[in-house]
Amino acid sequence: MSTLLETRDLVKTYGTGEAATRVLRGLSLRLEAGEMAALLGPSGAGKSTLLTILGTLMKPTSGQYEMLGQDMIAADDRALTEFRNAHIGFVFQFHNLLPDFTALENVIFPAAVRAGRETPAARKRGRVLLERMGLAERIDFPTANLSGGQKQRVAVARALMNAPDLVLADEPTGNLDRASAMQVMDLIGEINREEGTTFLISTHDEKIAARCRRQVGVRDGIVTEEPHLA
Amino acid sequence: MRYALKIAIRYLTANTAQTALLVTGVAVGVFIFIFMSALIGGLAEFILSRTVGDLSHITIEAEDRDPAVLIDAPGHVLAAIERGNTRTATLADAETWLPLIEGVPGVRAVSPQITGAGFLTRGAQVAQVSVTGVVPGRESAILDLQGYIVEGTALTGSGLIVLGRDLADDLALSLGQTVRLQSSGGITALLTLSGVFETGNGAMDGARAFVSLSVARTLFAMPQGVTRIEIKLDDLNAADATAQRIRALTGLDAVPWTDGAEQLMEALNAQAQTGYVLKTFALITIVIGVASALMLSTFRRRPEIGIMRAMGAGRGFVVFVFVTQGALIGLLGGITGAALGYLALLPFPSREAFEPGTLPMDITQGSYGLAIALTVIGAILASILPARAASRVDPVTAIGQ
Numbered sequence: 257m258s259t260l261l262e263t264r265d266l267v268k269t270y271g272t273g274e275a276a277t278r279v280l281r282g283l284s285l286r287l288e289a290g291e292m293a294a295l296l297g298p299s300g301a302g303k304s305t306l307l308t309i310l311g312t313l314m315k316p317t318s319g320q321y322e323m324l325g326q327d328m329i330a331a332d333d334r335a336l337t338e339f340r341n342a343h344i345g346f347v348f349q350f351h352n353l354l355p356d357f358t359a360l361e362n363v364i365f366p367a368a369v370r371a372g373r374e375t376p377a378a379r380k381r382g383r384v385l386l387e388r389m390g391l392a393e394r395i396d397f398p399t400a401n402l403s404g405g406q407k408q409r410v411a412v413a414r415a416l417m418n419a420p421d422l423v424l425a426d427e428p429t430g431n432l433d434r435a436s437a438m439q440v441m442d443l444i445g446e447i448n449r450e451e452g453t454t455f456l457i458s459t460h461d462e463k464i465a466a467r468c469r470r471q472v473g474v475r476d477g478i479v480t481e482e483p484h485l486a
Numbered sequence: 487m488r489y490a491l492k493i494a495i496r497y498l499t500a501n502t503a504q505t506a507l508l509v510t511g512v513a514v515g516v517f518i519f520i521f522m523s524a525l526i527g528g529l530a531e532f533i534l535s536r537t538v539g540d541l542s543h544i545t546i547e548a549e550d551r552d553p554a555v556l557i558d559a560p561g562h563v564l565a566a567i568e569r570g571n572t573r574t575a576t577l578a579d580a581e582t583w584l585p586l587i588e589g590v591p592g593v594r595a596v597s598p599q600i601t602g603a604g605f606l607t608r609g610a611q612v613a614q615v616s617v618t619g620v621v622p623g624r625e626s627a628i629l630d631l632q633g634y635i636v637e638g639t640a641l642t643g644s645g646l647i648v649l650g651r652d653l654a655d656d657l658a659l660s661l662g663q664t665v666r667l668q669s670s671g672g673i674t675a676l677l678t679l680s681g682v683f684e685t686g687n688g689a690m691d692g693a694r695a696f697v698s699l700s701v702a703r704t705l706f707a708m709p710q711g712v713t714r715i716e717i718k719l720d721d722l723n724a725a726d727a728t729a730q731r732i733r734a735l736t737g738l739d740a741v742p743w744t745d746g747a748e749q750l751m752e753a754l755n756a757q758a759q760t761g762y763v764l765k766t767f768a769l770i771t772i773v774i775g776v777a778s779a780l781m782l783s784t785f786r787r788r789p790e791i792g793i794m795r796a797m798g799a800g801r802g803f804v805v806f807v808f809v810t811q812g813a814l815i816g817l818l819g820g821i822t823g824a825a826l827g828y829l830a831l832l833p834f835p836s837r838e839a840f841e842p843g844t845l846p847m848d849i850t851q852g853s854y855g856l857a858i859a860l861t862v863i864g865a866i867l868a869s870i871l872p873a874r875a876a877s878r879v880d881p882v883t884a885i886g887q
């Protein structure tokens with residue numbers, strides 16, 4: 257297995273002076289391509305902070321981060337935007353979808369924004385992904401009318417649209433009931449096995465974490481436990 | 487950026503009520519702009535046609551040479567030659583100049599004339615008269631004489647005279663009757679009244695007579711040449727430039743109507759300035775309206791902007807989405823406002839048929855294209871600030887895990 261990404265001594269401090277909060281305190285982490293890892297830790301441990309940095313949406317205060325052999329710290333906004341589009345998919349807990357667009361339009365956004373238009377090929381892949389997520393009936397549905405579980409499945413489909421190397425999911429099942437949560441996790445597991453997409457999923461839920469082959473613990477701003485690959 | 491355009495349109499159609507309100511606001515601004523353009527333009531046209539319409543736009547007049555004055559070194563006048571009473575100056579080679587002048591672009595009509603003073607006598611009645619000899623058939627070239635005719639015809643000819651209403655009444659003269667005209671040079675002609683005009687202008691109706699050029703030649707003993715050439719232009723605003731051209735071409739002293747009309751021009755200018763100020767305010771209102779609406783939209787859509795940025799939408803893409811919204815609002819509002827403005831102006835009488843008591847709106851001067859273009863440009867400028875704000879949304883805080 258090849259290394260997908262590696263961070264060394266990540267430090268993230270929010271605010272300055274008196275109000276400064278040191279969230280990450282020298283965090284080092286390595287993810288191999290094809291892994292499916294859970295990110296665990298108490299609330300406020302810095303899970304979301306780490307995912308945001310790994311997703312190149314925010315830069316750490318200090319430390320190194322390389323993905324696919326590229327330096328993610330030195331890259332500028334334009335380069336990172338293109339990199340995200342091609343290599344990273346996101347699933348957030350809230351505010352995931354564009355409310356004025358249909359499920360299919362949401363799913364193909366990453367491809368359309370790259371091509372400058374919605375291509376027939378993108379529409380085709382979008383349909384396949386939505387069908388795979390069990391949403392064949394909801395393809396042209398306005399996302400505002402979808403249930404929470406359906407929305408998260410649309411978000412997973414969208415995260416997969418550009419066939420990324422890495423999908424970062426921040427409590428993707430946080431506000432779903434158990435059945436819906438397990439359905440989403442099943443789908444993620446399936447994609448991981450079949451397409452080799454790497455997943456890093458933050459969660460408070462031991463049962464969700466148990467579905468992953470690796471568990472990464474974050475406490476006091478560093479990785480505390482890193483069980484061996486299952 | 488077809489895709490950015492699609493998103494912009496979707497954002498506008500997602501909230502139809504708000505977009506409709508915004509477009510209406512812009513349309514009202516454009517409507518005011520067009521209404522002001524039509525009013526100011528129509529008013530200027532109206533004033534000009536009332537004051538200048540019947541005047542010659544460019545006049546070439548035979549000038550007596552200025553009397554020579556002999557002045558010695560300390561400034562004493564040694565000798566002066568006074569201007570004579572009788573006319574001596576003529577535009578002797580008018581015939582050669584006429585085709586040249588007629589060929590100047592923008593010249594609609596040229597009327598060579600012989601003018602002079604005289605007395606009309608009929609029985610015991612005597613009236614002073616200012617006589618204009620015109621080329622038969624060109625009586626209405628400058629002043630719309632035929633349009634003012636109330637009896638008979640404007641057509642001049644040998645032995646015929648056309649008089650103003652008041653003058654004909656003073657002399658108790660009716661159509662077909664004869665009157666004696668004696669020129670200031672003492673030459674007399676017996677003429678038949680063939681037409682009576684009424685302009686509403688007392689000086690015209692009470693003291694002007696029109697005869698044919700050949701009658702005038704006899705009366706004023708001018709076998710060749712003319713005393714005056716009047717020129718009508720397609721566009722009276724081109725008088726200055728055209729006069730300069732004619733001067734360069736012929737060496738004659740062509741004087742545009744604007745010479746000596748400074749007060750009128752100043753008044754019209756002030757009126758136009760007022761129009762510009764009002765139109766500028768209309769545009770500023772549009773810009774502020776669009777900017778604030780888009781600013782609000784930027785704020786409301788922060789999470790979505792964050793998502794789009796996370797999914798790989800660049801700053802430029804976000805800017806384009808919001809600027810396009812501004813441009814579309816400007817275009818829609820501009821076209822709507824222009825259409826409404828046009829419809830609102832339709833009931834007003836045309837330029838030719840201004841009725842007293844109504845606003846002299848000129849539907850052809852609504853500057854519709856300009857209004858739409860300025861609105862679109864204004865709306866685009868207005869959207870730049872919100873668009874920049876949108877492109878700088880931090881995805882992390884916007885998505886706000």
Ligand SMILES: Nc1ncnc2c1ncn2[C@@H]1O[C@H](COP(=O)(O)OP(=O)(O)OP(=O)(O)O)[C@@H](O)[C@H]1O
Binds near residue numbers: 300301305
């Ligand atoms: N923008 C910010 N400014 C200041 N402090 C912040 C900011 N974002 C996060 N923090 C702080 O950083 C710490 C880590 O936050 P983070 O969201 O990464 O934790 P988390 O592990 O995701 O927690 P949770 O499980 O509750 O989602 C918290 O104490 C939080 O208050």
Ligand SMILES: [Mg+2]
Binds near residue numbers: 303304305426887
């Ligand atoms: Mg979190």
